[in-house]
Amino acid sequence: MNCKRVRELIITDYIDKELDEKTMKEVEAHIKICEGCGAFEKSLIQAAVEPFKGVRDINPPEYLWRRIKEGIERENAPKARWMFSIPRPVFGPAAIAVACAILIITLSVTLNSKNQLNNYIQDQGDFLSSLDPGSSGSLKNSQNGLGTTIEEFFS
Numbered sequence: 001m002n003c004k005r006v007r008e009l010i011i012t013d014y015i016d017k018e019l020d021e022k023t024m025k026e027v028e029a030h031i032k033i034c035e036g037c038g039a040f041e042k043s044l045i046q047a048a049v050e051p052f053k054g055v056r057d058i059n060p061p062e063y064l065w066r067r068i069k070e071g072i073e074r075e076n077a078p079k080a081r082w083m084f085s086i087p088r089p090v091f092g093p094a095a096i097a098v099a100c101a102i103l104i105i106t107l108s109v110t111l112n113s114k115n116q117l118n119n120y121i122q123d124q125g126d127f128l129s130s131l132d133p134g135s136s137g138s139l140k141n142s143q144n145g146l147g148t149t150i151e152e153f154f155s
Contacts, residue, residue: 001030003030003034003036006037007040010031010037010041011044014041015044015045015048015049
């Protein structure tokens with residue numbers, strides 16, 4: 001076994017004695033012949049094990065373990081799916097289609113409003129022209145009109 005692998009095992013499982021018997025003997029044999037790994041083991045024991053020798057085990061309450069377990073189960077549970085699954089690439093074109101539909105509706109309403117406004121102005125102009133006995137009765141047929149800026153804009 002090489003030093004890198006032995007040091008990794010010392011940090012992870014050797015100190016806690018969680019290695020299988022064969023690997024445990026291999027690590028022990030390596031530590032006996034390698035001064036660097038032996039010193040590494042001793043320094044790790046001094047830094048990470050010795051400070052906790054006198055500490056008593058504290059068992060958390062049962063409700064805490066139950067909540068932890070439920071959280072893990074929730075995290076690992078299969079996610080609920082919709083009855084009809086829609087692939088994500090569909091959302092982009094669908095959003096573009098909706099935006100286009102909104103734009104078309106807005107433009108048609110705007111143009112329709114403009115036509116209604118023109119018709120309203122024409123009707124009001126015709127009404128005002130009918131009040132003048134000398135007028136021809138229609139702004140479109142009248143060459144003079146009332147001389148307003150709106151007449152010039154819409155003619």
